[in-house]
Amino acid sequence: SESKNKNSTPPPIMNAQSSLSQGDSHYVDGNYEAAIENYTTAICMTDSRRSKVAAADATTENDDATGKDAAAAANETKSIRFQSLTHRSETYLSLSKYPNAYNDATAALALYPPSDTVDDGLASASPRPAELALAHDRIARASVGLAQQNMGIGGRSKNRVAFVKMSHPSMGESEMAGVARDHWESALVLAGLVVDADAVQDGEDDVEGSIKKG
Numbered sequence: 001s002e003s004k005n006k007n008s009t010p011p012p013i014m015n016a017q018s019s020l021s022q023g024d025s026h027y028v029d030g031n032y033e034a035a036i037e038n039y040t041t042a043i044c045m046t047d048s049r050r051s052k053v054a055a056a057d058a059t060t061e062n063d064d065a066t067g068k069d070a071a072a073a074a075n076e077t078k079s080i081r082f083q084s085l086t087h088r089s090e091t092y093l094s095l096s097k098y099p100n101a102y103n104d105a106t107a108a109l110a111l112y113p114p115s116d117t118v119d120d121g122l123a124s125a126s127p128r129p130a131e132l133a134l135a136h137d138r139i140a141r142a143s144v145g146l147a148q149q150n151m152g153i154g155g156r157s158k159n160r161v162a163f164v165k166m167s168h169p170s171m172g173e174s175e176m177a178g179v180a181r182d183h184w185e186s187a188l189v190l191a192g193l194v195v196d197a198d199a200v201q202d203g204e205d206d207v208e209g210s211i212k213k214g
Contacts, residue, residue: 046081
């Protein structure tokens, strides 16, 4: 019976995906607090420890599983975490909770160093340039909101940034406006990659169409 109960329990990655989807539904309905609760659940289910467990499960469940299978499982878990963080960031923006939005989008980007953003087949769950661009855009929009409140960066830890009200008017505006500009520039670069990729795909489609017609 113990084996039966174990098999009837969905793996954490499925629960995380379900929580992410439920959060998206609540967000569309304008139920932001419920959305945040679901996104938070998905984030908790996809921490680094669970990513390692997902990789281990992918290997132990199938004797023929390769290192590639294990890495793919870990990448999928990380992808769900990325989406949950960025979607929660967008939800915090809707509630004008700019520090939370800033930190969530920053944490999402930290999951993927620049060298990891190119899909190499193994990391098939890596975010597309468009998703990364949106994360940068959310940091920029949060920075604008903080600038309007004359908030500036008061301190940094490994995972979060603390914001404080600046003592002189426009000090926070100047600092955070610069942060916003930097992230919008990054978003534009990534958006350019999307446009280039679409152009290449259109060119390949045209060539294929010409070959078929010929």
